[in-house]
Amino acid sequence: MHTDAAAAPSRLAHHFPDMKTQEHAARMGMWLFLSTEILLFAVLFTAYALYRFLFPVGFEEASRLAHVAMGATNTVVLITSSLTVALAIHYARLGENRKVVGLLAVTILFGVTFMVLKGVEYHHHWVDGQLPGRMYHFAGLSGPGVSMYFALYFLMTGLHGLHVLIGMGLLSWVAFRAMRGEFGPNYSTPVELSGLYWHLIDLIWIFLFPLLYLL
């Protein structure tokens, strides 16, 4: 406690009694925020469940048009990036800020890889006319539920992709702070919280991949 007070008096906001309470509040706020993110996606998962149930054949045939190889690569990329971000948190607690910067840079690069591959997939679907709703004009497959699959595919992966971008922004900001050597045994909450956010993105993808590519 004494080291806390000595090391980081400037970080303590005026309305908190001590750093411990302040960090507890930040962590709790982040978990609550993550629960709202899950509920945001829950709407799309609910819609997916309903339409999968209504159009089992259409969804099965449409999901064969998904690019499984790229999707699988992206799954490996994201899971590995969760490892690098977890290591970054570990080294932030030890105060090894250079390692934190390196690991976060690798994580962000994984994010870029993910987005590029996703972009290539989108491009293929766009060229082939495998698009949502009234924009669907792929000649090779038609039938009830097919355009609905692509509506959900683009909504779910699109919202997820947006989160990857936001996550990369967060991690860049944290990496910048690590470059200034801000983190150590007494203060690593920003690394930890943006890491939590990144893990959630990863977790959502782990559900999206089988639902959209494999089933």
Added chain:
Amino acid sequence: MSPSPASSPAYNTPNYLNAEKGVRSWLTTLDHKRIGVMYLALTLFGFFLGGVFALLIRIELLTPGPTVMDAMTYNRMFTLHGVIMIFLFMIPAIPGIFGNFFIPLMIGAQDVAFPRINLLSVYLYLLGAAIAVWGMIQGGTDTGWTFYTPYSTTTVTTVAPVLLGAFILGMGSIVTGLNFIVTVHTMRAPGVTWMRLPLFVWAMYATSVIQVLATPVLGMTLLLVAFEKVFGFGIFDPARGGDPILFQHLFWFYSHPAVYIMILPAMGVVSEVVQSAARKNMFGYKAVAFSSLGIAFVGFFVWGHHLFTSGQSTFASGVFGVLSMFVGLFTAIKVFNWTATLYQGAIQVSAPFVYFMGFLYFLIFGGLTGIALSTVSLDVHWQDTYFVVAHFHFIMVGGTIMAFLAGLHYWWPKMFGKMYSERWALAASVLVMVGFNATFIPQFLLGNMGMPRRYYSYPEQFQALNVASTAGASLLGFGFFLILFYLVASLAKGRASGPNPWFSRGYEWNTPSPPNLLNFPETPVIDRGPHEYQDGPAAEVKHAH
């Protein structure tokens, strides 16, 4: 709070209104009290706009057939009224104003947990309101505030900006709720245990849980409607395999709990007012506290009662109907505790108490009709009639707005240090209550006779009751203007209220009125429950009477 009474010299610092000057200091403030005051100004402006549209609707309904506007304008008017009243007033008002201002004071904290996010919520409110209102001016929306598909995705009017505005307003609502939950968990002063938490804080806590868990679902659903309308995604379009009923389920999964976002804070306000006015501890503190959580919990499992006539299975309707009645159970627990608190109390009859009594009457009346409506066989008759409109307004206007007015009068001296004119306040309360009854009792009768809601025209035989309703609405409007008038006048000419004009023992009153920029010069240590009139040392209260 025992260490520094409000008269202590430790408080000889500027109050939060005078500490910094200028518009800029307000727009960039991180002080929860100033943010509360900004919410007061913003939501009252929203209430004014929504009220103007309500009066225009009532004027149009004065006669069968066209009166002052065409049918399309009328459709836009009731949509505007609904969207503005719900998203710009009912949901943000009590949490934004009283929640922000009083939760930190009531738990002995210097501010909410995340002051910057708190300021962000104000700007989200402004941005969402601007986009929604702009969308309604540009072409207007004629879907009603419920945005039912497939009408909302095929109508010729603009819908997407209003949906986007509501989405952004929802984000503001989420961060407010998140902030309050974390504040209550982490920032209570020593001695403020969960079982000493003021009942307003309990109610706000329950509200915040709903805001955090339900609002994201609405946000995503509204975005889906916007995508469908603009890009033709087909999610809710039967022609492309979409299911419009899915929209109804997702919409009401938020929008039914949302009515508890609107009424639970009101229940919290009156729990404070009734204890202060009757000079008694709450009869059953735990029952009132936990019934707030009960309403929040069960509120998530009742949305299907909006779909009784939408092709939902009979079994599901029955289950949703019975679950809906549990809300009545928890509300009744509160009502019995409030009335039992009055029993043998030394009641001060003043404007807050009068509004509390109005609240009680309207809530019971509105609540009982709610139980009737959740009975499936009865609802089939009343679905989409004025009976539902009247029920809803009894809870929302009769419940929430009466409680809002009770709180506004009760806390006005705390917020601004000035007393309003009690005589004018009592006169206005009579106008409001009479006007309210005259507006909505005829609507119960009209609905029972089968007059559908949202219709532009009606048969001749309904005219007398419609005229009565319009007359009542104008009384109500006049009453609200009177309140605004004497409250604003009190800021300029009202006498200084002193720190605690009600001699209340609620925690928030043990600071000066208006409070200082820094809430407490030193961390308060609490050694009694809130509103302990009988058990604690209450000598100053006895002197006052």
